Amino acid sequence: MNILIAHIILPALTTLAIMFARTQKQVRAIASGGMSIQLILSFVLLYFFLQERANGNDAVVLFAQSYSWYPSLGISFDIGVDGIAVAMILLTSIVIFTGIFASWEVDKLYKEFFISLIVLATGVYGFFISLDLFILFLFFELAVIPMYLLIGIWGSGAKEYAAMKLTLMLMGGSALLVVGILGVYFTSDVEGARTFNILVLGQHHIPIEMQRIFFPMLFIGFGVIGALFPFHTWSPDGHSSAPTAVSMLHAGVLMKLGGYGCLKVAIFLLPEAANEMAWIFIILTSISVIYGALATVVQTDLKYINAYSSVSHCGLVLFAILMLNKTASTGAVLQMISHGLMTALFFALIGMLYSRTKTRIITEMGGLMKVLPFLSVCYVIAGLTSLGLPGLSGFVAEMTIFVGAFEHNDIFHRVVTIIAISSIVVTAVYILRVIGILLMGPVRNEAYHDFPKARWFEKIATTSLVVSILIIGLMPLLLSDIIRDSMGMIVDKLVLK
Amino acid sequence: MSLQQLLLMRHEWILIASVLILLGFELNFSEEKKSNSIVVAAILFAIVTLVGFLPAATGSIFGGMYITDPLRILMKNILNLGVLIVFLQSGSWLRTKINYNRVTEFYLLILTSVIGLNFMISSGHFLMFYLGLELLTIPIAAAASYDQFKSKSAEAGIKLILSAAFSSAILLFGLSILYGASGSMYFQEVKFSVDLLQVLGFVFFFSGIAFKISIVPFHLWTADVYEGSPTNVTSYLSVVSKGAAIFVLILLLVTLFEPLRQVWQQVIYGTAIFTMTIGNLFAIRQQNLKRFLAFSSIAQAGFILLGVIGGSALGMASVIYFVLVYVFSNLAAFGVVIAIEENAGKVNMDDYNGLYKTNPRLSLVMMLALFSLAGIPPLAGFFGKFFLFTAAAEGGYYVLLFIAVMNTIISLYYYLLVVKAMFINKNDLPVGYFQSDYFTRVALSACVVGILVVGFYSPVFEYIQKLCFNYFNL
Numbered sequence: 001m002n003i004l005i006a007h008i009i010l011p012a013l014t015t016l017a018i019m020f021a022r023t024q025k026q027v028r029a030i031a032s033g034g035m036s037i038q039l040i041l042s043f044v045l046l047y048f049f050l051q052e053r054a055n056g057n058d059a060v061v062l063f064a065q066s067y068s069w070y071p072s073l074g075i076s077f078d079i080g081v082d083g084i085a086v087a088m089i090l091l092t093s094i095v096i097f098t099g100i101f102a103s104w105e106v107d108k109l110y111k112e113f114f115i116s117l118i119v120l121a122t123g124v125y126g127f128f129i130s131l132d133l134f135i136l137f138l139f140f141e142l143a144v145i146p147m148y149l150l151i152g153i154w155g156s157g158a159k160e161y162a163a164m165k166l167t168l169m170l171m172g173g174s175a176l177l178v179v180g181i182l183g184v185y186f187t188s189d190v191e192g193a194r195t196f197n198i199l200v201l202g203q204h205h206i207p208i209e210m211q212r213i214f215f216p217m218l219f220i221g222f223g224v225i226g227a228l229f230p231f232h233t234w235s236p237d238g239h240s241s242a243p244t245a246v247s248m249l250h251a252g253v254l255m256k257l258g259g260y261g262c263l264k265v266a267i268f269l270l271p272e273a274a275n276e277m278a279w280i281f282i283i284l285t286s287i288s289v290i291y292g293a294l295a296t297v298v299q300t301d302l303k304y305i306n307a308y309s310s311v312s313h314c315g316l317v318l319f320a321i322l323m324l325n326k327t328a329s330t331g332a333v334l335q336m337i338s339h340g341l342m343t344a345l346f347f348a349l350i351g352m353l354y355s356r357t358k359t360r361i362i363t364e365m366g367g368l369m370k371v372l373p374f375l376s377v378c379y380v381i382a383g384l385t386s387l388g389l390p391g392l393s394g395f396v397a398e399m400t401i402f403v404g405a406f407e408h409n410d411i412f413h414r415v416v417t418i419i420a421i422s423s424i425v426v427t428a429v430y431i432l433r434v435i436g437i438l439l440m441g442p443v444r445n446e447a448y449h450d451f452p453k454a455r456w457f458e459k460i461a462t463t464s465l466v467v468s469i470l471i472i473g474l475m476p477l478l479l480s481d482i483i484r485d486s487m488g489m490i491v492d493k494l495v496l497k
Numbered sequence: 498m499s500l501q502q503l504l505l506m507r508h509e510w511i512l513i514a515s516v517l518i519l520l521g522f523e524l525n526f527s528e529e530k531k532s533n534s535i536v537v538a539a540i541l542f543a544i545v546t547l548v549g550f551l552p553a554a555t556g557s558i559f560g561g562m563y564i565t566d567p568l569r570i571l572m573k574n575i576l577n578l579g580v581l582i583v584f585l586q587s588g589s590w591l592r593t594k595i596n597y598n599r600v601t602e603f604y605l606l607i608l609t610s611v612i613g614l615n616f617m618i619s620s621g622h623f624l625m626f627y628l629g630l631e632l633l634t635i636p637i638a639a640a641a642s643y644d645q646f647k648s649k650s651a652e653a654g655i656k657l658i659l660s661a662a663f664s665s666a667i668l669l670f671g672l673s674i675l676y677g678a679s680g681s682m683y684f685q686e687v688k689f690s691v692d693l694l695q696v697l698g699f700v701f702f703f704s705g706i707a708f709k710i711s712i713v714p715f716h717l718w719t720a721d722v723y724e725g726s727p728t729n730v731t732s733y734l735s736v737v738s739k740g741a742a743i744f745v746l747i748l749l750l751v752t753l754f755e756p757l758r759q760v761w762q763q764v765i766y767g768t769a770i771f772t773m774t775i776g777n778l779f780a781i782r783q784q785n786l787k788r789f790l791a792f793s794s795i796a797q798a799g800f801i802l803l804g805v806i807g808g809s810a811l812g813m814a815s816v817i818y819f820v821l822v823y824v825f826s827n828l829a830a831f832g833v834v835i836a837i838e839e840n841a842g843k844v845n846m847d848d849y850n851g852l853y854k855t856n857p858r859l860s861l862v863m864m865l866a867l868f869s870l871a872g873i874p875p876l877a878g879f880f881g882k883f884f885l886f887t888a889a890a891e892g893g894y895y896v897l898l899f900i901a902v903m904n905t906i907i908s909l910y911y912y913l914l915v916v917k918a919m920f921i922n923k924n925d926l927p928v929g930y931f932q933s934d935y936f937t938r939v940a941l942s943a944c945v946v947g948i949l950v951v952g953f954y955s956p957v958f959e960y961i962q963k964l965c966f967n968y969f970n971l
Contacts, residue, residue: 070955072962073811073887134883138874145873148913152921160921164913171909175902178883182890182898213895 002065003045004079004129007089010038011122015115024110028100031114035097035121042093049086049482060199060489061085061131070134074185074195078131082489083482084333085128088253088260091337092128094468095252095344096121101461102348103245105355106154113154116146117245124253128260133181133196136265137174143254144170144225147238147246155241162234162241169234173224177261180217183210184269202268202489211273218266219274219281226258227314228281229288239307244351247303251310252344256336259317263329267321268490278322279412285322286416288315293426297433302350302360305434306343309386312423313339319420320401323413326484326491328404331397333483338385338393338472345382345465349375352458356451362434367443374454376439378462383431385469388424393472398424400480502558505565506619508573511548512612515541516605523601531600535588538604539936542584546577557621561685564621568964572618572744572817579737579824580611585940586832587729589839589933595646603643606636607733614741618748623672623682626745630668630709633738634661640733641726653725660708660718668705674698684749689756696760703764709742712802713771716795720779723791728838731787732831735794740820743801747816751808751969758808765806770900773799777907781914786834786844789911790827793870796908797823803901804885807892810969814962815884821957822869822881825947829866832941833859840931846915851924856931860919862941867912869948872905880952 014034021027045063052062061080068076081089099117106113123143130136144167151163185194187210188201195201206214224231235255239247267274292312299305313335320332352375353368354360369376385392388399405417443449454462472479503510522537549570557564584604591600613632620626638661642654672682675698679687689695704715711719723731750761776796783789804816836859837852838844853860869878882905889898933941951957 070958072959073884138879141874141879145868148916149920152917160917164910164917167913168906168910172903172906175906178886178902179890179895179899182887183895185887186890186893 002063002079003041003048004063004065004081006041007038007045007125007129008122010034010041011118011125015118015122018111018114018118021111024107027110027114028104031118032100034118035093035100039093039097042090045081046086046090049081049083053482053485060486064131074193074197075134076132076197077135078197079129079135080131081129082486083484084260084264084486087333087337087479087483088128088256089125091256091340092121092124092253094464095249095340098344098348098461098465099245099248101457102248102351103243104457106243106245109153113150113243116150117249120146120150120246120249120254124249124257127257131198133185133198133201133265135196136198136261137177137181140177140257140261141171141174143257144174147242147250147254150246151238151242154243154246156243157241158237159241162237166234166238169231170225173221173231176217176221176224180214180221180266183214183217187214188269198265198269206270208272211270212276215266215270215273215277218270219262222258222261222266223281223318224258226255226262226318227288227292227311228258228318229284229291229311229315232288232292232311232315235311236304236307239310239347240301240303244347247306247347247351248344251306251347252340255310255314256317256340259314259321259332259336262318263321263332263490267324274322274324278324282319282322282413282416285315285319286419288312289319289420289423290426293423293430296430297426299430300361300363302353302362302434302438303347305362305430306346306350309427309430310339310343312427313343313386316398316401316420316423319416320404323401323405323408324491325404325407326487327407328401329487329491330480330484331400331402331404333487334393334400334472334476334480335397337479338397338469341393341465341468341472342382342385345378345462345469346386348458348461348465349379349382352454352462357448362437365438365444366441367439367448369439370443371448371451372454374459375462378466379439380435381466381469383435385473387428387431391470391473393469393476396473396476396480501554502556505554505556505558506563507553508545508549508570508615509612509619511545512608512615515545516608516612519601519604519608528598531598532592534601534604535591535936538601538608539581539584539588542577542581542608546574546581549574549577561683562622562625563616563619564684565619566968568968569618569748571961571964572741573615575817575821575824576611576614576737576740576744578821579740579828580607580733582824582828582832582940582943583607583729583733583737585936585943586732586828586835588936590727590729590835592934593839595644599643603640603729606640610634610636610640610733610738614737617741617745621684623676623684627665627669627672631665633741634665634709637730637734637738640730641722643727643730647725649725650727651725653722656718656725657722664705664708664715667701667708671698671701671703671705675702684753687753689754691757691760696757699754699757699760700764703761706742706746707768710739710746710798710801711795712768712798713775713795716772716776719795720788720791723794724785724787728787728831728835728844731791732828732835735790735831736824736827739794739798740824743798743805743816743820747805747813750805751813755808762806762808765802766894766897769799769802769806769897771799772796772802773901773904777904777911781907781911783911784846786846786849786915789846789915790830790834793908793911794827796904797827797870799904800882800885800901803889803894803897806894806897807888809888809891810965811884811891811962812888813968814958814965815881815888817961817965818958819881819885821961822877822948822951825944825951826866826869826876826878829862829941829944829948830870832937832944833863833866836931836933836937836941837928840933841928843928846918848928849915849918850922851927852919855927855929859933862945863919864916865945865948867915871909871912873909875949875952877948877951880958884958
């Protein structure tokens with residue numbers, strides 16, 4: 001069986017098995033077992049991928065497979081991965097694996113919880129492997145909808161409002177995608193039968209007047225889930241109300257569907273319009289970057305802090321993609337992975353702290369370093385990744401992005417790049433502020449001394465994320481090479497006129 | 498006229514036969530055994546549906562008054578599936594005490610209406626068409642006022658018959674103008690062209706059909722009739738009767754009214770926008786689930802017009818496919834509403850709060866049905882809607898498409914309200930646990946299978962599309 005298909009069959013089988021499980025223990029065992037195998041499978045995929053490349057196989061996508069589905073409309077189940085997709089699949093597997101452990105103690109409707117969570121992950125895997133716009137869109141929506149139930153049922157705070165807002169805004173984005181996808185499908189000058197295949201469409205030309213209409217639709221459509229300003233407002237509410245694992249998966253992986261889609265669909269298929277209109281979106285993303293960072297400084301709720309900083313970091317992803325060159329785009333993908341791991345770690349830790357302190361307001365806590373050393377150290381590592389300390393994954397990503405951005409030598413690009421870079425300073429402010437108030441200082445409350453130490457499942461979740469961050473930080477070439485290779489196909493089309 | 502030719506009307510003959518058989522049974526059942534006709538009717542209609550799928554000859558008889566071809570047979574079969582599910586779902590309602598002595602009559606009324614529906618789809622002559630349309634509607638008006646102890650039911654019957662009579666009058670007026678302008682009533686002979694008189698005739702004709710599909714601004718009867726009628730009749734009205742009218746509309750538009758294409762595309766463009774938007778906006782405020790589904794079905798009709806407007810083979814295929822999907826999705830939703838209404842007597846959205854705790858299966862069916870109506874993958878509704886949108890984009894109607902996709906967001910909002918009620922809202926006194934009867938469970942399972950499978954199993958759409966292409970290339 002094709003290893004990519006295994007990536008969506010395995011989660012499907014896992015959900016099926018959970019349906020027949022009886023006790024909470026069984027559900028946990030099946031979910032964690034299934035997702036562990038999935039994680040191993042993703043590493044096997046990476047290994048095979050590197051092997052193929054080492055053997056000189058330089059096809060655009062590897063492990064490609066095509067099953068005809070709706071032949072009369074040109075819809076087929078086309079799958080295949082390039083380096084970017086492999087990296088994203090790996091990220092997804094790590095986050096869902098840790099997410100299962102982070103939600104070990106969910107006991108309200110636990111069966112339904114794990115089923116929805118894994119269905120969501122299935123959608124994400126499907127999205128990353130598909131090469132057909134229809135299938136891609138199908139999986140995209142499949143990933144969005146379980147979110148409503150996950151936040152609405154298991155969330156906290158103003159969960160119903162947040163769930164509805166998030167779902168409607170993301171579906172609004174996908175509504176724009178429908179128009180964009182159908183526009184691309186009908187206006188591209190493919191000879192003979194029409195097709196939804198991205199690679200085939202990429203070889204054909206779409207009239208520039210049409211590109212001007214459909215590029216904003218596709219870019220905003222994907223941009224909504226990538227927290228593009230001003231469509232980011234679902235993110236703080238959604239992330240703060242969602243249960244731990246869902247915040248992890250959503251900020252860690254789902255927001256990356258936006259960046260990935262903008263890069264592989266919007267820019268790849270409509271390169272001329274991308275060149276022409278990039279400046280509009282560069283302005284918007286610079287606002288995302290700096291506004292997200294500034295908004296974080298005044299937040300006091302841990303989840304809001306992380307949600308707003310996600311807006312800033314994901315803004316940087318879209319910003320880098322719009323620089324339209326190889327270096328910056330490679331940095332964008334690295335940033336997606338780095339931010340995915342880091343934010344998952346943040347949300348996991350916030351969930352663990354909250355289960356002990358019963359509050360997420362930082363001013364009500366203090367001195368946690370003394371009572372919970374393990375979790376606190378992990379928190380510091382996540383924080384340092386966020387502000388881009390060398391040796392951790394954040395540095396690699398941001399460095400690559402800004403180097404790429406400086407390849408443009410006109411005034412406009414210089415100005416926006418400097419604005420975006422200044423967000424790093426703001427990041428340092430809010431990260432150090434949180435660490436100072438939350439972790440350092442005297443222990444605020446005597447009851448804190450009775451907190452249970454980190455338990456085994458918490459350690460698994462946090463350790464695997466920390467290790468991944470370190471590996472990417474210390475050996476970035478491992479991933480950046482395969483990403484850079486695949487970026488060629490997309491960026492080469494941009495060199496026009 | 499040979500037997501061979503008469504057999505072309507196979508669908509109608511077997512329906513008439515089953516009406517007679519049912520009458521025969523009714524005469525022989527004793528007073529206490531009247532409810533046996535529930536089983537007899539279900540079995541009879543299952544046979545009708547199955548026979549419909551057997552391969553059949555095609556052609557026309559009565560000098561072109563009656564036409565049958567593979568596409569029309571397919572349409573009849575899809576609607577038969579809907580009727581079969583309606584029959585299965587109505588068992589529990591007909592077993593209630595107030596209905597003890599009038600079980601068979603319900604089936605007779607619906608079967609008669611189905612006969613009319615079949616003739617309407619197969620008509621090749623304006624008068625035949627009109628007769629079919631009336632035969633489709635009048636028995637339903639009787640069925641709508643079936644609940645003799647509910648004044649709302651009587652009101653629904655009156656409203657339906659009055660608005661049906663009104664729309665028929667408009668339709669007939671349009672037909673007489675068209676006859677005057679073209680000199681014939683046979684579809685094969687009439688040749689239209691764009692002049693004021695014929696456009697006027699077409700507009701009246703379209704208004705008459707728009708009543709049946711409840712296209713805005715001809716939708717005003719819908720909510721009241723849907724709310725007042727027994728829910729089984731409502732589901733028949735919203736799925737089968739509406740589906741038939743849509744089928745006829747698209748059949749006639751692409752053949753008979755082809756010369757007026759410029760005109761009807763404009764008419765449909767406008768009405769589609771209003772139908773989607775008004776249906777959706779009104780649905781948001783509904784508390785009564787029957788009214789809720791009424792407005793949702795108005796909005797769905799607006800989406801269907803997106804497939805009609807292009808007037809292409811793809812558009813036609815997407816419309817037929819969507820109606821098939823809609824049969825399963827909407828009947829699943831109505832099935833749950835019926836089950837709750839029969840067992841707990843509740844139809845308000847607040848009563849559904851906390852339903853998942855007590856009746857998880859029904860809640861899941863309802864959720865699947867609503868998600869399918871909203872067009873969420875991987876359910877059949879997603880494919881149906883996507884193909885309708887594809888058809889609109891094929892014709893270059895991107896603005897209309899944009900309005901439509903924005904409308905899907907509104908519709909998602911109110912569908913999610915019901916999901917929220919069932920899964921998230923708390924309730925101290927939720928609807929208690931109950932076990933639905935055998936027929937209801939079969940019907941709901943069939944709907945769920947339909948919702949889950951029709952999208953994935955692509956040969957369904959491919960087959961429909963092949964028939965449509967053949968129809969266009971004749």
